[in-house]
């Protein structure tokens with residue numbers, strides 16, 4: 166029944182049921198670590214909250230539903246969710262990854278999993294020939310991020326999926342930037358979808374939480390085993406906050422996309438701006454792929470002010486009054502960031518500049534305020 170509802174309804178009802186004891190419409194925050202048993206092993210479905218918790222179950226069902234998947238798994242953070250995915254692999258296995266990716270993901274791969282002898286190939290996933298050339302019999306996983314952070318490149322998920330399936334390689338997609346409103350990688354063939362629910366899914370900058378969504382029973386069994394055995398699970402309060410955020414995901418995304426377009430077009434037409442990166446422009450190199458696999462173009466964009474260097478980019482960033490200078494994205498409030506010194510500081514300068522993350526690049530997470538105020542703020546920040 167739920168699958169037939171539209172997305173706008175699924176964010177509210179998908180995978181949810183009315184609580185049985187008192188008819189609570191929202192799942193209660195089951196703030197308990199353990200559950201009574203009548204005799205060893207006999208209980209009402211819950212034993213210990215690292216393994217399962219009813220508030221977390223509600224969230225996991227909601228996450229599965231809004232990503233059009235069979236199973237959802239919630240983690241203490243987006244990186245904890247990724248950590249679980251890479252524990253599916255073993256030493257000497259190889260992974261193909263986009264070279265233009267979230268700095269924390271790069272750090273996890275190079276500083277943690279490389280030490281355990283996983284091998285990562287950081288390449289341009291828009292170049293399918295290059296992807297093909299890196300595949301060998303040790304390749305076990307392709308990790309896609311699209312649109313990419315902060316360059317807003319778009320990777321063709323179906324195209325990569327065809328290649329991955331023909332070689333029996335798992336395909337995982339970090340869908341954080343798009344959110345399930347804009348893009349559903351499982352429907353394009355991906356095996357695993359990962360989210361930093363900290364961003365658009367929870368949407369209010371008040372929680373850190375990660376998610377994985379899968380269709381395969383076998384993958385779900387292995388990932389739930391890792392979730393419990395490694396133990397990076399979110400608490401019930403954070404699950405509740407995320408569920409609460411999901412209720413308005415569709416409404417918020419509609420406004421993020423509307424405002425994102427207004428701000429992107431304003432920057433494109435401004436004489437004070439040299440370049441704008443936003444997949445909604447006809448001139449964006451991957452615009453057609455974005456149109457094919459996304460429902461809209463989102464509220465994330467990056468730009469380079471004209472003739473600027475590290476110092477005046479920082480000065481512009483400090484001038485913002487409505488946009489807050491902060492890490493993160495996807496919340497109701499607009500944020501501005503400086504990738505080279507913030508989110509991408511853990512990527513060596515040479516590597517990050519190769520993908521376009523220059524010292525003068527400014528990233529915006531366009532919120533849901535009135536767009537006139539956002540455009541006024543950008544204007545005064547660049548001019549003063």
Ligand SMILES: *Cc1c(COP(=O)(O)O)cnc(C)c1O
Pocket residue numbers: 242243244245267269270310314339341342360361362363364373374375
């Ligand atoms: C924030 C982010 C992550 C990491 O998620 P946390 O919840 O901060 O651990 C991973 N990928 C992308 C694209 C992100 O923006």
